Amino acid sequence: MSHVADEVPLTLDGQPPKTLGVLDQGALWANLGVSLLGFxxxxxxxxxxxxxxxSLAAALVATVVGSLIGTAMVGLSAIPGTRTGQPAMVLLRGLFGARxxxxxxxxxxxxxLGWGAFELWVIAKAATAIFDGVAYPVWVVLAGVLTTALTIWPLGAIRLLRRYVTVGVIVSMIWFTWYFLSEAPAPAGGSWTGFAPAVDYVIALSVSWVPLAADFARHSRSGRAAFTGIVGGYTVAQVACLGLGVYAVAIAGAAAVNADNTAVFDPFVAAPLGAVFFGILVLRETDQSFANV
Structure with a gap:
């Protein structure tokens, strides 16, 4: 009975459980901040x-500044969910009226629906890059089944992310960072001319999650836990993801990635133990489809 009571009720009439602390929120949003095509x-x-x-310095500073601004906006949009216990779309009734x-x-x-379908495509393409002998539709179905399982027990899925998946993601990111830094030279040249548009681009990556923030924050123990988890977890993860992407693109070739975004997967799979660590990132991508569903 306690397990049932700790899960999301099937209707909005039930009182939402307040079981997520700052580490739970941080783990959820850190995993959401790492995206396969984010590379x-x-x-x-x-x-x-x-x-x-x-320049590399300008790009990294733009990533930090844009992430902090964007995640602060997401974090602020989460606080009403914590205070009221209502998801984002219900909160809009107070702004626009019910109709x-x-x-x-x-x-x-x-x-x-669009982003969920897109995520299944990304997961299947990435899995195919590791196991090219398995048909693409098989991976789509498997990703869909796993996404559905996570969705049935959403709070349990978030706790699972905190306890196990996040650790694997951190280890994988560190491994690929070490390998890429030794294989690809840092981008040379460049300037700060496009700094403002770069910041704007990073902000856009973050604020796309605003419509979902309250849906998870309504299960937080406090508004502070939700805000801190979102800003801290997502910012660190997004900076690491884009920073790692700079080197992955350099290895794969900008022209190749520009022609096919999934070409950025190749350097990950080609790295020593790459199939193992990239497999962890592919498995983790199901939290993106889960969040959308």
Missing amino acids: SGALLLLNPTGDAPL ISYAPTVLNIVQM
Whole structure:
């Protein structure tokens, strides 16, 4: 009975359990901050305007500044969920009224369906890069089954992320960072001319999660725990993801990644023990599809 009481009730009539602490929120948002195709996002980060490449220092500073601004916006949008216990789309009723709030709710559903389907595609493509002998549709189905399982027990899934998955992701990111730093030279040249557009790009990556923030924050023990977990977890993870992407793109070749975003997977799989550690990142990607569902 306690396990049932610690899970999300099936309707909004039930009182949402307040079981997520700052570490739970931090683990969830840190995992959401690492995206498989986020690695290829280094292309736009390094040259957001298309004609004024950034220096490595400018790109990294833009990543930190943009992440802090964007995640602060996500964190602030999460606090009303903690205080009221209501998800984001219900909170919109107070702004627009019940009838008009249906419009953003429908748009949110469409957005989540689109992103959820996109994530299944990403997971399947990444898994195919590791196990090219297994058909792509098989990975789509397996990813869908795992996503569904996580969705049935959402709070349990978040606790699972904190206890086990996050550790594997940290180890994998450290391993790939060590390997890429030894294999690819740091990008040379560039300037600070495109700094502002780069910051704007990173902010956009973060604030895309605003429509979901309250959905998870309503189960936080406090608004401070939700805000700190979001800003801390997502910022650190996104900075690490884009920073690692800079070197992955350098190894794969900017032209190849620009032609096919999934080409950024190749350096990961080719690294020593790459299939193992990249497999952890692929498995972790299901938290993205889970969050959307």
